[in-house]
Amino acid sequence: MSAAIEVEGATVRYGDVLALDEVSLTVAPGRVCGLLGTNGSGKSTLFKTLLGLVPADGTVRILGRTGAAARKEGLIGYVPQSEQVDWAFPVRVRDVVMMGRYGRMGPRRRPRAADREAVGRALERTRLTDLADRQIGALSGGQRKRAFIARAIAQESAVLLLDEPFAGVDKRSEATVTELLLQLRGEGHTLLVSTHDLAQVPHLCDEALLLQRRVLARGTPEQVLRPQVLMEAFGVHPEEEATWTS
Amino acid sequence: MDVLTGLAQWFAQPLQFEFVQRALLVSVVAGAVCAVLSCWMTLVGWSLMGDAVSHAVLPGVVLSYMFGLPFALGALVFGAGSVALIGAVNRTSRVKEDAVIGVVFTAMFALGLVMISRVPSQTDLGHILFGNVLGVSDSDIWQVLILAGVVLAAVWYKHRDLTLYAFDPVHAHSLGISPRLLETLLLGLLSVTVVVALQAVGIILVVAMVVVPGATAYLLTDRFERMLLISVAVAVAAAVTGVLASFHLDVSTGGSIVLAQAAAFALAYLFSPSHGLLRRRAPAPA
Numbered sequence: 001m002s003a004a005i006e007v008e009g010a011t012v013r014y015g016d017v018l019a020l021d022e023v024s025l026t027v028a029p030g031r032v033c034g035l036l037g038t039n040g041s042g043k044s045t046l047f048k049t050l051l052g053l054v055p056a057d058g059t060v061r062i063l064g065r066t067g068a069a070a071r072k073e074g075l076i077g078y079v080p081q082s083e084q085v086d087w088a089f090p091v092r093v094r095d096v097v098m099m100g101r102y103g104r105m106g107p108r109r110r111p112r113a114a115d116r117e118a119v120g121r122a123l124e125r126t127r128l129t130d131l132a133d134r135q136i137g138a139l140s141g142g143q144r145k146r147a148f149i150a151r152a153i154a155q156e157s158a159v160l161l162l163d164e165p166f167a168g169v170d171k172r173s174e175a176t177v178t179e180l181l182l183q184l185r186g187e188g189h190t191l192l193v194s195t196h197d198l199a200q201v202p203h204l205c206d207e208a209l210l211l212q213r214r215v216l217a218r219g220t221p222e223q224v225l226r227p228q229v230l231m232e233a234f235g236v237h238p239e240e241e242a243t244w245t246s
Numbered sequence: 247m248d249v250l251t252g253l254a255q256w257f258a259q260p261l262q263f264e265f266v267q268r269a270l271l272v273s274v275v276a277g278a279v280c281a282v283l284s285c286w287m288t289l290v291g292w293s294l295m296g297d298a299v300s301h302a303v304l305p306g307v308v309l310s311y312m313f314g315l316p317f318a319l320g321a322l323v324f325g326a327g328s329v330a331l332i333g334a335v336n337r338t339s340r341v342k343e344d345a346v347i348g349v350v351f352t353a354m355f356a357l358g359l360v361m362i363s364r365v366p367s368q369t370d371l372g373h374i375l376f377g378n379v380l381g382v383s384d385s386d387i388w389q390v391l392i393l394a395g396v397v398l399a400a401v402w403y404k405h406r407d408l409t410l411y412a413f414d415p416v417h418a419h420s421l422g423i424s425p426r427l428l429e430t431l432l433l434g435l436l437s438v439t440v441v442v443a444l445q446a447v448g449i450i451l452v453v454a455m456v457v458v459p460g461a462t463a464y465l466l467t468d469r470f471e472r473m474l475l476i477s478v479a480v481a482v483a484a485a486v487t488g489v490l491a492s493f494h495l496d497v498s499t500g501g502s503i504v505l506a507q508a509a510a511f512a513l514a515y516l517f518s519p520s521h522g523l524l525r526r527r528a529p530a531p532a
């Protein structure tokens with residue numbers, strides 16, 4: 001059985017900046033992998049590599065397919081770290097979530113009953129049902145984040161890539177989102193989740209990868225979260241790190 | 247004679263004339279098609295592109311007249327060609343896009359001016375630049391109707407994808423829907439739309455037709471479907487008002503249409519209940 005996410009020897013340069021250096025990663029189907037690392041360590045770049053958004057050396061396979069084939073089949077749901085969208089755009093939360101379904105629709109993207117149901121469920125699971133008819137910019141930062149998570153859920157993709165889904169989210173929403181991600185894993189989805197919240201990792205993740213341009217450590221959360229390893233990556237004790245980012 | 251009869255007269259009387267009917271047909275159709283496109287133009291931020299394409303068609307129009315071809319043919323070739331040229335120069339140089347647009351469209355327009363000064367004078371520069379909707383030929387009308395049909399059909403088929411592209415091209419990419427392809431489609435539609443509008447208002451004012459109705463509607467709603475409807479309604483009302491006003495007052499038709507659109511924009515800008523300058527604000531805390 002092929003891995004859900006497989007990256008081999010990914011190297012990415014932005015001009016003179018080497019952002020990823022021979023990074024390899026394998027995540028088996030139905031598992032949650034936590035992606036850890038300091039600011040600028042290349043986490044977002046790894047997501048972009050998986051999506052073919054940056055030119056990269058090395059290979060990417062998603063469920064045994066090339067990245068392009070996997071995208072066409074709608075296998076990859078992506079929640080970016082920060083949405084590069086126009087928040088004043090005249091769409092409602094509901095419309096945005098519906099965009100997650102476009103890959104499953106015909107060329108005119110006309111929603112059917114099944115699409116509306118999926119959108120309704122995704123809104124419910126992210127606790128956004130009451131806000132569904134608001135213009136997308138009329139949400140708070142944390143609610144916006146949840147709206148884009150809802151879009152990825154509505155997509156019902158086998159693989160979910162979530163770049164810092166907990167950034168700017170309060171403790172209660174964080175618990176909601178964590179619960180949700182664990183449910184999704186239970187339903188057979190494979191998740192790659194980047195986060196700065198190390199305390200969350202053992203609870204949420206089956207495995208973890210510590211990135212610092214190259215792979216510093218990979219394995220179970222316990223293996224990766226060992227103090228010596230973290231010292232090397234963060235240069236400080238994890239508790240101190242946690243206080244900076246919260 | 248009461249006001250209502252007077253108003254009815256104002257509308258009805260010019261309609262006896264066939265040239266007014268034809269002008270109305272072309273202006274309303276062109277206005278509506280431009281209005282539809284203008285919604286995406288405003289949201290993607292492509293007003294300058296609309297200006298560029300409209301000016302860049304001039305050499306094509308001159309060539310069409312020279313060789314007795316349908317005006318739309320030359321205009322389309324040069325419109326789409328200049329869009330492609332802008333894209334190519336943009337990708338292969340470090341010059342910023344707005345500068346590239348500025349260079350390409352002025353160069354094309356200048357080429358058209360030079361060409362027109364060398365060709366026999368049956369092509370009236372004034373008509374090309376400022377429109378001549380009161381004197382459109384049957385062939386002009388057919389070209390407008392066919393191209394308008396093409397644009398509306400394409401938009402009907404792909405409008406949700408175009409909105410997806412305008413809102414979040416990265417998401418489109420992650421679904422395997424090519425943003426590049428959608429961008430090309432939108433630029434292609436813009437080129438055709440500009441050609442449709444040329445007959446109504448002329449090269450100089452086309453940009454208004456592909457920007458103002460969408461911008462007006464954007465001030466009035468937060469829903470894209472409503473924005474489309476409002477935009478078309480504004481453009482149709484402006485086309486009718488503009489053509490009739492130009493008949494009664496004996497002034498430029500293209501100018502009147504665009505002025506009517508600008509008036510609608512000004513009203514929305516000031517009085518829009520949701521986004522207007524003079525909307526009722528929440529009372530300031532004491």
Ligand SMILES: Nc1ncnc2c1ncn2[C@@H]1O[C@H](COP(=O)(O)OP(=O)(O)OP(=O)(O)O)[C@@H](O)[C@H]1O
Pocket residue numbers: 014015017018019037038039040041042043044045046081
């Ligand atoms: N578009 C870009 N152009 C040039 N350099 C870039 C670009 N994007 C990222 N970089 C650089 O690449 C490196 C990796 O950036 P990346 O965004 O992947 O980090 P990250 O781990 O996601 O950080 P954060 O925790 O702050 O989100 C950084 O050194 C960054 O400065």
Ligand SMILES: [Mg+2]
Pocket residue numbers: 043044045081163
């Ligand atoms: Mg990042």
